[in-house]
Amino acid sequence: MKVAIQGIKGSFHHIVAEEYFGKNIDLLECLSFTEMPNLLIDKKADVLIMAIENSIAGAILPNYALIDDHQLTICGEFHLAIHHNLMGLKGQKIEDINEVYSHPMALLQCHKFFKDYPNIKLIEDKDTASVAKRIQDNNLKGVGAIASNLAAKTYNLEVIAPEIQTIKENATRFFILTNDKDKSSVSANKASIKFITSNDTGSLAEVLSILAKHNLNLSKIQSMPVIETPWKYAFFADFIFNSYADYFNALSEVKEKVEILKVLGEYNKGKR
Numbered sequence: 530m531k532v533a534i535q536g537i538k539g540s541f542h543h544i545v546a547e548e549y550f551g552k553n554i555d556l557l558e559c560l561s562f563t564e565m566p567n568l569l570i571d572k573k574a575d576v577l578i579m580a581i582e583n584s585i586a587g588a589i590l591p592n593y594a595l596i597d598d599h600q601l602t603i604c605g606e607f608h609l610a611i612h613h614n615l616m617g618l619k620g621q622k623i624e625d626i627n628e629v630y631s632h633p634m635a636l637l638q639c640h641k642f643f644k645d646y647p648n649i650k651l652i653e654d655k656d657t658a659s660v661a662k663r664i665q666d667n668n669l670k671g672v673g674a675i676a677s678n679l680a681a682k683t684y685n686l687e688v689i690a691p692e693i694q695t696i697k698e699n700a701t702r703f704f705i706l707t708n709d710k711d712k713s714s715v716s717a718n719k720a721s722i723k724f725i726t727s728n729d730t731g732s733l734a735e736v737l738s739i740l741a742k743h744n745l746n747l748s749k750i751q752s753m754p755v756i757e758t759p760w761k762y763a764f765f766a767d768f769i770f771n772s773y774a775d776y777f778n779a780l781s782e783v784k785e786k787v788e789i790l791k792v793l794g795e796y797n798k799g800k801r
């Protein structure tokens with residue numbers, strides 16, 4: 530199984546890859562989300578793991594567009610508790626650190642901690658673990674990384690401050706993606722769709738009431754601009770259902786009410 534992740538070994542995507550697929554996988558490390566879809570298209574990867582939202586920092590909006598534009602299929606989801614640590618070379622103290630590099634989503638999740646250290650410069654980087662690796666490879670004194678315990682262990686760094694995320698219960702939701710249209714799970718109890726309504730009064734409310742009428746439990750709705758038409762929006766909705774028939778009937782009714790309907794995936798809801 531060739532599994533592509535954003536980041537390198539020790540990143541949070543790596544942790545998800547091993548928890549979801551086990552340790553016996555062929556890991557493909559990517560340093561940006563944008564390069565990931567082509568790995569599926571060129572058949573270099575069987576699946577992608579892609580973060581989609583975090584409980585503190587919110588949705589990673591460009592990833593919705595990547596999934597939609599490349600016709601990827603969501604075949605699973607995973608919720609990971611995210612524990613961020615400030616780390617550096619062995620022996621370094623917080624007073625020694627002048628610069629901290631990390632993934633932009635990780636920096637957003639730890640802003641509060643750094644309010645007490647105004648002299649530390651926060652700088653965006655490709656991913657959490659690659660900073661940890663760079664500090665070790667180049668023996669960088671005065672530089673810190675925000676990353677997982679696994680990254681500290683993998684790159685032999687010392688944790689200077691543990692659990693520095695703004696809220697203790699911090700979690701990120703990841704999608705498992707393929708480009709296989711038939712990858713929907715027969716036992717699916719969750720689905721993700723995209724739809725565009727007309728701009729008439731009540732058109733969104735009408736769609737939502739169809740979902741409710743068929744016992745679908747909406748877990749997330751996200752609006753995204755339709756970039757070809759300024760001020761027009763598409764909606765990306767996730768919902769949970771107990772009966773596939775309910776889901777099927779709801780979708781048939783929604784189809785009659787919207788301009789565009791696309792199923793992004795049917796899968797098993799991840800444990801929280």
Ligand SMILES: O=C(O)C(=O)C[C@]1(C(=O)O)C=C[C@@H](O)C=C1
Nearest residue numbers: 540541542580632634656657701
């Ligand atoms: O840099 C990493 O370690 C990642 O796996 C990326 C990422 C993200 O994209 O949100 C994953 C989980 C955390 O929310 C912080 C960063």
